[in-house]
Amino acid sequence: MRRGPYSGALARVLEGTMASTAQPTCFLIADISGYTGYLGGVELDHAQDILADLVGAIVTAVRPSFRLAKLEGDAAFTFATVEKIDGSMLLDTIERCYFGFRRRRRDVRQATSCGCNACVRIPDLDLKFVVHHGEAIIQKVAGRQELLGPDVIVVHRLLKNQVVETLGMKAYALISQACIDASDIDPAALGMRRHTETYDWIGDVPAWAHDLDRRWQEEESRRR
Numbered sequence: 001m002r003r004g005p006y007s008g009a010l011a012r013v014l015e016g017t018m019a020s021t022a023q024p025t026c027f028l029i030a031d032i033s034g035y036t037g038y039l040g041g042v043e044l045d046h047a048q049d050i051l052a053d054l055v056g057a058i059v060t061a062v063r064p065s066f067r068l069a070k071l072e073g074d075a076a077f078t079f080a081t082v083e084k085i086d087g088s089m090l091l092d093t094i095e096r097c098y099f100g101f102r103r104r105r106r107d108v109r110q111a112t113s114c115g116c117n118a119c120v121r122i123p124d125l126d127l128k129f130v131v132h133h134g135e136a137i138i139q140k141v142a143g144r145q146e147l148l149g150p151d152v153i154v155v156h157r158l159l160k161n162q163v164v165e166t167l168g169m170k171a172y173a174l175i176s177q178a179c180i181d182a183s184d185i186d187p188a189a190l191g192m193r194r195h196t197e198t199y200d201w202i203g204d205v206p207a208w209a210h211d212l213d214r215r216w217q218e219e220e221s222r223r224r
Helices: 009-018 035-039 044-062 087-111 150-157 163-167 177-181 212-223
Strands: 023-033 067-072 075-080 126-141 144-148 172-176 193-199 203-211
Touching: 023 044, 023 087, 023 150, 035 044, 044 067, 044 075, 044 087, 067 144, 087 126, 087 172, 087 212, 126 150, 126 177, 126 212, 163 172, 163 193, 172 177, 172 212, 177 203, 203 212
Parallel strands: 126 172
Antiparallel strands: 023 075, 023 126, 067 075, 126 144, 172 203, 193 203
């Protein structure tokens, strides 16, 4: 099994499971940020409708490059079984999804005359991505398809990060160094910023942060 900077006790625990059937996999999680705070004091029926609409738009936008593994509340966990990643495809998918999210958020807000808090506070919601490359096995668990392996844990841990506090990015794609290494992306040339997260049982996970709000502003300027 390939070992990275986060290998250790966690990897050894699952090494036997990963031994013969693990496949190289790119994991991508699109997570609607700000949703927990948004729920405080808003009408739940409208909030759930808005969430379902936005998540549906996200899942549609990442296809066909990525397959949906599962919906996890306000996040979509997706994957692609690939050994080498087409960097242009990956970034195009992420940016297309984010631009679509921003337009959908704007259109939903403009199209409704409802004055409830859930509708008024739609602009409070934003979108972030975490992307990682590693190995996974696909198993049936309780009749459902599940991705298993230490790299699945790593990509979910990356959701809890310090990008906002450290880099000041509200909307971003945090792409692990392992994913960069498996692709043809030159992160420095694209203006990405180096970032490292550290987790118990995993260790350091070096990564690069891609500022999606900046890309959205550039896209809007180009369209105008």
